[in-house]
Amino acid sequence: MRNRCSVCAVLAVAVLFGAARDARAQQTLNFSLGYFTPLGEDARIEGDVLNTNRTFLVFDIKEFNGASVGAEWLFPIGDYLEGGAGVSFSRRTVPTVYREFVDIDGTEIDSDLRLRLLPVALTFRVLPLGQRNAVQPYFGAGLGIINWRYSETGEFIDFGNRREIFRDQFVASGSRTGPVVLGGIRFGGESVSAGGEIRYQKADADLDDQFASRKLDLGGWTYNVTVGVRFGR
16 A cells, blocks of 8 residues: 555656746746535545544544645646645544443543644646636645554553553554545735635555554545745746
8 A cells, every 4th residue: 555655656756847948937836724524424424433432432534624734835736726735733632421330539531632643745737727816726636645643541441341440552654555636716916816716635544453444535625825936027
């Protein structure tokens, strides 16, 4: 799987850099501040670990919503097409307790669930009004390479050993590829641009048997405010 991710990334980068040589307008270094929302309970893949955890832990999928920051290099391919290569970062820790069990002294059995995502996105965009228009709506798609880390830290119940309570940390990480779809609008000047964007990513990761389930859905929506610095020809 890692080899497949590497091949996809190399091919996508080669296509982007090949297209960049034909750029005929200003390029943009785009910065984004956004809000990432994972897919909801009813939209997650079958066997997702968060949905499984919710059967015995108290938390909501919405608690993993959180801030996202990113940067992206954008370059024109003619007047109506644009390529992009960027990276973003989000991390969220959600405290939780067991739904039906407490410790022998009556205190809650608590733990923290943490999800960190570092997606690299290689995209192409269509600008129907062109690169030189002051108002530039756009839509596009591409490949996402999502570096992820998921952990569960705190107190747990060993149901196979007379419900013994113990402290531990369980961690999994890796990289997965999946589609990225986006759309937005920006207002461009000679040296700066600003706008808003909605971005969707889809991928899922494999977990081992230390977790309650063997899958983790990495999909979700990101709502960005963008500011760009323009340079080049």
